[in-house]
Amino acid sequence: MAKVPTTFSFASEGIDPAYQSSVAERPKSVxxxxxxxxxxxxxLMSASMVHAACKSGALGTHRTLPVDASKFRTFNGTEKALGxxxxxxxxxxxxxxxxxxxxxxxxxxxxxxxKATFFFVGKMARAYPHQVRQVVRQGHTLAHxxxxxEVLPKYSTKKASRxxxxxxxxxxxxxYGDSSHKPRTPFFRYPYLASSKRTxxxxxHKGLVAFGANIDSLDWKIKNSKRIHDNIMxxxxxxxxxxxxxxxxxxxxxxxxxxxxxxxxxxxxxxVHIVPKQGGTQIAMGAVDEPKKGKGKSVKRRTxxxxxxxxQIAKLSAREQKLYWxxxxxxxxxxxxxxxxx
Ligand SMILES: [Zn+2]
Numbered sequence: 001m002a003k004v005p006t007t008f009s010f011a012s013e014g015i016d017p018a019y020q021s022s023v024a025e026r027p028k029s030v031x032x033x034x035x036x037x038x039x040x041x042x043x044l045m046s047a048s049m050v051h052a053a054c055k056s057g058a059l060g061t062h063r064t065l066p067v068d069a070s071k072f073r074t075f076n077g078t079e080k081a082l083g084x085x086x087x088x089x090x091x092x093x094x095x096x097x098x099x100x101x102x103x104x105x106x107x108x109x110x111x112x113x114x115k116a117t118f119f120f121v122g123k124m125a126r127a128y129p130h131q132v133r134q135v136v137r138q139g140h141t142l143a144h145x146x147x148x149x150e151v152l153p154k155y156s157t158k159k160a161s162r163x164x165x166x167x168x169x170x171x172x173x174x175x176y177g178d179s180s181h182k183p184r185t186p187f188f189r190y191p192y193l194a195s196s197k198r199t200x201x202x203x204x205h206k207g208l209v210a211f212g213a214n215i216d217s218l219d220w221k222i223k224n225s226k227r228i229h230d231n232i233m234x235x236x237x238x239x240x241x242x243x244x245x246x247x248x249x250x251x252x253x254x255x256x257x258x259x260x261x262x263x264x265x266x267x268x269x270x271x272v273h274i275v276p277k278q279g280g281t282q283i284a285m286g287a288v289d290e291p292k293k294g295k296g297k298s299v300k301r302r303t304x305x306x307x308x309x310x311x312q313i314a315k316l317s318a319r320e321q322k323l324y325w326x327x328x329x330x331x332x333x334x335x336x337x338x339x340x341x342x
Contacts, residue, residue, distance in 0.1 A: 054113035059261050061115045062088065062270035066277040069186035069209045073200055076212030077243030084241045088272045089264065091116035092213060094145055094189060096248035097124055097131035104254035106134060112261040115273035116140050118248065119189040119211070122147030122170035129174045136175050141275055143187035144168050144208070153196040161202055164188070185276050187211055213245035220247055225256035233263055305331045 054060045065083065075082050077090060084090070091109075096102045097120060109116055118135050120142065125132045136142050146152065147167040152160045165181040172178045188208040190199070195210060203210055215235045219228045232244060246253050264271065305327060313321060323341060330337045 059112040059114050059265040059271060061113065061273045064115075064273045064275055065090075066275050067187075067209065068277040069207055072209045073204050074195075074210040074212060077214045077241065078239075084272065086240055087267075087269050088241050089215075089236065089269050090243045090272050090274050091246070092119065092189070092211065092243055093117070093246050093248040093253075094119045095121055095124065095149065097128040097135070098249045099128060099131075101251050101254045102128065102131050102248045104251075105248045105257055106131075106138060106140075108254070108257040108261065109140070110138060111258070112265075114261065114271045116271075117143050117187065117211075117274055119143045119145035119187075120171055121145050121149050121191075122167040123149075124249075125171050125174050132171065132174045141185060141187065141273065142171065142175055143185050143189065143211070144171060144183060145189050146191055149191040151192055151194045152190060152199045153194055157198060157202055160199055161206075164202070164206060164208070183208055187274075187276065211243065214239060214242035215244045217244060217246045217253070219250050219253045223252065225252040225259075228252060229256040229260050229263065232260060233267070236267070236269065305337070 067082070071081070077084055091114065093102075093105060093116060096118060115138075118140055120132060120135075132142065144164070144167050146163050147170055148163070150160075150163050152163065155163065168183045169179060169181040172180065172184060176184065178184070183206070186207050186209055188203055189211045193212065200210065215232060217228050217232050222228050222231060236242075236244075246257075248254070307328075308316075308324065313324060316324060327337050327341050330341070
């Protein structure tokens with residue numbers, strides 16, 4: 001993350017009091033209560049499944065926190081209505097995915113059996129689509145961060161709306177094979193945390209919640225991994241709970257993460273996994289299958305390849321047999337058959 005523009009207000013300034021008071025409302029009808037119960041058990045089951053898969057001694061995900069996007073406009077982790085308890089933290093990563101660093105972060109999270117939230121940039125997702133799907137498959141929360149990391153308040157509302165939609169649509173297409181710009185996970189973080197009342201209204205209109213953070217790792221500025229770790233732990237000691245902001249694009253962040261997770265465990269901190277209240281656990285399971293290796297064209301060509309029986313192969317000349325098996329070798333691996341073999 002580069003320098004934060006000073007002219008903008010920050011998403012982390014707190015939530016709209018109107019939204020805060022409406023959180024107190026509870027569903028009254030029986031059907032709503034039933035839906036709530038089902039949701040509760042789904043979350044409970046997913047939490048127990050998470051724990052079942054964890055090795056002993058791992059930090060582990062303490063609990064899943066479902067958030068109703070319609071009740072909030074923004075939050076930064078400190079709000080009472082959000083419900084974070086003492087020593088509970090939410091891990092968040094922005095700006096990825098990117099090759100080895102995101103891969104190492106996912107490995108570290110998996111090793112300690114903790115779930116995080118990733119705010120991916122559409123352009124980056126396009127470059128590393130398999131990592132987007134991996135995030136969803138591993139049960140982390142996949143959230144939005146625009147298509148090209150734009151400073152949203154700089155644009156007209158119409159243009160800003162298109163930017164947000166493009167990011168959501170692009171990411172969802174990769175993650176779930178879904179071309180809709182209606183967000184499945186209604187979580188968003190402003191690039192540079194740059195927001196305005198106008199963009200807040202725009203997000204609310206789209207049903208998106210703007211995530212802030214009360215514990216900024218400053219990993220975009222601090223170059224040393226130990227200092228990033230210490231910076232987070234120092235803030236935690238003072239604030240005791242909240243949303244930790246990190247960036248999976250930095251090697252130094254990936255390097256310090258295993259140590260940070262160990263320090264969290266040693267310090268008695270608990271990791272909370274934040275999910276959308278509507279369909280949160282199902283979304284986590286919804287990643288599309290990894291496409292077969294090779295481009296669409298080669299798959300098409302592969303269908304043109306005709307498998308022959310052993311008897312049919314035996315009837316071919318030695319040269320034809322060799323050609324057949326070479327073509328078969330490419331098809332079997334989902335690769336494009338070279339022009340001279342077609
Ligand atoms: Zn960012």
